[in-house]
Amino acid sequence: MSTGSRCGPYFCGIDAAMDVVSGKWKVLILWELNEHGVRRFAELRRGLPGVSEKMLTQHLREMEEDGLVHREVYREVPPKVEYSLTEHGLSLNAALASLGAWGTERIGRIGAEKVAVSGWRS
Amino acid sequence: MSTGSRCGPYFCGIDAAMDVVSGKWKVLILWELNEHGVRRFAELRRGLPGVSEKMLTQHLREMEEDGLVHREVYREVPPKVEYSLTEHGLSLNAALASLGAWGTERIGRIGAEKVAVSGWRS
DNA sequence: TCGGATACCCACCTTCTGGTAAGTACCCCT
DNA sequence: AGGGGTACTTACCAGAAGGTGGGTATCCGA
Numbered sequence: 001m002s003t004g005s006r007c008g009p010y011f012c013g014i015d016a017a018m019d020v021v022s023g024k025w026k027v028l029i030l031w032e033l034n035e036h037g038v039r040r041f042a043e044l045r046r047g048l049p050g051v052s053e054k055m056l057t058q059h060l061r062e063m064e065e066d067g068l069v070h071r072e073v074y075r076e077v078p079p080k081v082e083y084s085l086t087e088h089g090l091s092l093n094a095a096l097a098s099l100g101a102w103g104t105e106r107i108g109r110i111g112a113e114k115v116a117v118s119g120w121r122s
Numbered sequence: 123m124s125t126g127s128r129c130g131p132y133f134c135g136i137d138a139a140m141d142v143v144s145g146k147w148k149v150l151i152l153w154e155l156n157e158h159g160v161r162r163f164a165e166l167r168r169g170l171p172g173v174s175e176k177m178l179t180q181h182l183r184e185m186e187e188d189g190l191v192h193r194e195v196y197r198e199v200p201p202k203v204e205y206s207l208t209e210h211g212l213s214l215n216a217a218l219a220s221l222g223a224w225g226t227e228r229i230g231r232i233g234a235e236k237v238a239v240s241g242w243r244s
Numbered sequence: 245t246c247g248g249a250t251a252c253c254c255a256c257c258t259t260c261t262g263g264t265a266a267g268t269a270c271c272c273c274t
Numbered sequence: 275a276g277g278g279g280t281a282c283t284t285a286c287c288a289g290a291a292g293g294t295g296g297g298t299a300t301c302c303g304a
Contacts, residue, residue: 009235010225014149014218017225022144024292027136041251052293057252077300078250088228095224096136102217103132103139106210113131146262163281174263179282200271200280246304253298260291267284274276 006066017095020066023059025051027096030085033069034093038084049115068092128188139217142188145181147173149218152207155191156215160206171237190214 006019021027025048032047033039039047045056060083063069068089074080085093107114128141143149147170154169155161161169167178182205185191190211196202207215229236 007232007235008229009237010229011150011237012153013222013225013227013229014153015225016229017221018143018149019225020228021140027140028133031134031136042249053252054254054294055292058292073251078302079252079300081251088231092224095220098217098220099139100135102214103135103137103141105135106142107130107132107135107138109210110129113129115131115133164279175282176264176284177262180262195281198280199269201269201282203281247302248304249302250300251298254296256294256296258291258293261289263288264286265284266286268282269280271278271280273278 006062017092020063020068020092021096023055023062025055025059026063029056029059029063030068030089030093030096033083033085033089038082041081041083044083063089128184139214142185142190142214143218145184147177147181148185151178151181151185152190152211152215152218155205155207155211160204163203163205166205185211 010016064071070084070086072082132138150170186193192206192208194204
């Protein structure tokens with residue numbers, strides 16, 4: 001998966017979009033980055049309770065490959081890396097908005113539990 | 123998974139929506155059902171090249187549990203079962219439209235291959 | 245000097261997902 | 275009588291996804 005680039009063949013557009021978004025934390029990373037604009041690695045980790053460092057780096061690398069996030073490395077000590085959304089990441093987030101609204105409605109319908117994390121809304 | 127109902131806890135709405143849609147063929151089933159209105163089991167199987175009977179039944183059962191599809195059994199011989207979308211399934215499909223548009227744009231951007239199947243558009 | 249922070253990488257292990265192949269029971273067509 | 279279609283179910287298996295716990299090099303504060 002790390003080398004197997006997500007590039008189809010696809011049945012349709014939804015298929016292609018689901019591909020870049022499939023991964024336990026990807027939409028959450030997208031959301032977090034959208035909310036805060038720019039985030040450092042450790043900030044993302046703290047914002048996503050339960051994510052392992054391995055998964056976070058792996059997902060971030062894949063999203064970088066897919067052109068969704070921008071990775072800015074500052075060659076200093078201690079290391080500093082900033083992540084932000086590219087324009088494709090931003091537009092993907094916008095495209096996910098209606099899906100988010102549907103999901104929020106569903107949460108209310110089935111009375112699902114929600115993880116209480118400060119900073120998470122909707 | 124068959125018994126583990128998809129019911130959170132969730133971080134946000136997108137999370138909840140992704141949950142009911144995660145599965146290799148689910149969005150495709152959703153799309154197929156949306157295009158044709160009502161479909162029988164074998165029609166769906168033929169419309170989704172590569173799907174195994176096991177996965178199709180499994181996904182259909184889960185989507186029924188999640189209130190996305192309606193299953194109508196006709197007690198005859200040979201057996202006849204018709205599947206269609208519920209209103210929640212229809213609204214989910216509508217919510218996926220913008221994501222589909224994003225994906226279609228992405229396919230063009232990266233020049234991904236598309237499965238050529240008659241009946242599939244966009 | 246010791247612990248904590250930064251941003252990772254690596255190997256190992258478990259869990260989950262999906263595929264294969266078989267069986268079921270009854271029908272129609274040739 | 276044999277083959278194909280209907281809509282599944284079950285058992286088994288392979289590969290992918292994700293979690294755990296270690297290591298790296300450097301710096302800062304206590």
